[in-house]
Amino acid sequence: MQVLIETHMNVPTNNARNLRVKRCLTTLILTLLVCVASTTSWAQINNSPRNIAALTLEAQQLTKTYMRTLKKTLQGSIIASGPAASINVCSASTPAIEQSLNTQHNWHVARTSTRIRNPNNRPDPWELRVLQNFATKIKKGAPVKSLEETAVVNLNGKPAFRYMKAIPVGNVCLTCHGRKISGNVATAINDHYPLDQAKGYRKGELRGAFTLYKYLN
Numbered sequence: 001m002q003v004l005i006e007t008h009m010n011v012p013t014n015n016a017r018n019l020r021v022k023r024c025l026t027t028l029i030l031t032l033l034v035c036v037a038s039t040t041s042w043a044q045i046n047n048s049p050r051n052i053a054a055l056t057l058e059a060q061q062l063t064k065t066y067m068r069t070l071k072k073t074l075q076g077s078i079i080a081s082g083p084a085a086s087i088n089v090c091s092a093s094t095p096a097i098e099q100s101l102n103t104q105h106n107w108h109v110a111r112t113s114t115r116i117r118n119p120n121n122r123p124d125p126w127e128l129r130v131l132q133n134f135a136t137k138i139k140k141g142a143p144v145k146s147l148e149e150t151a152v153v154n155l156n157g158k159p160a161f162r163y164m165k166a167i168p169v170g171n172v173c174l175t176c177h178g179r180k181i182s183g184n185v186a187t188a189i190n191d192h193y194p195l196d197q198a199k200g201y202r203k204g205e206l207r208g209a210f211t212l213y214k215y216l217n
């Protein structure tokens with residue numbers, strides 16, 4: 001009789017315990033599955049020097065295309081409508097150029113800097129470290145143009161190849177990033193980018209970097 005009562009009273013408790021155990025097991029299995037999936041994805045990465053060299057070459061070539069397209073758009077616009085109106089063109093066409101390269105090539109391309117004009121170009125912690133390394137190397141005498149960096153990292157939970165290339169300030173850049181910016185250009189910059197930090201550069205200084213990444217699976 002006692003056993004019966006106990007059994008009777010224990011039914012809901014046992015059910016609740018079973019449910020808890022089941023939930024625990026499901027969570028455990030799911031966690032294990034996620035772990036296995038992520039180890040598999042990392043294990044599947046081809047990290048060989050040969051593949052890294054191939055990815056680096058791809059990144060370098062895409063950077064050249066990106067640089068040429070930006071330069072052509074900027075120069076064309078300055079000639080056609082002057083530097084002040086080109087601020088409009090820069091802010092509208094840069095994201096469009098980047099978007100088109102991203103979809104065509106399966107890479108993510110952008111520019112960044114420690115002193116940004118567009119807040120969307122703020123460096124993430126890896127990019128900031130690379131920019132700081134570039135600055136240290138430049139102080140020790142390295143030419144800005146020679147600086148690049150590659151890495152295989154965990155980006156947003158996925159393995160990715162990353163590439164950065166330093167950008168020096170050239171003569172043409174001074175119109176919009178230099179120390180003496182003409183009145184109408186300065187006004188256009190302030191209108192579009194009230195938080196601008198990208199003025200006051202001298203020729204030859206490190207302006208920022210091209211920054212590219214590609215997920216590896």
Ligand code: HEC
Pocket residue numbers: 074078083084086087090091094095111112113115116117118119121167168169170172173174175176177198207208209
């Ligand atoms: C006509 C004015 C103009 C000229 C000339 C110009 N820039 Fe810019 N630059 C801009 C504007 C506007 C932005 C913000 C673009 C955006 O919204 O993405 C910008 C952004 C950048 C950025 C991205 C980081 C940030 O600050 O947001 C880099 C790097 C950069 N410029 C480098 C250069 C270099 C190098 C040159 C010379 C080869 C140059 N720029 C010439 C107007 C100019």
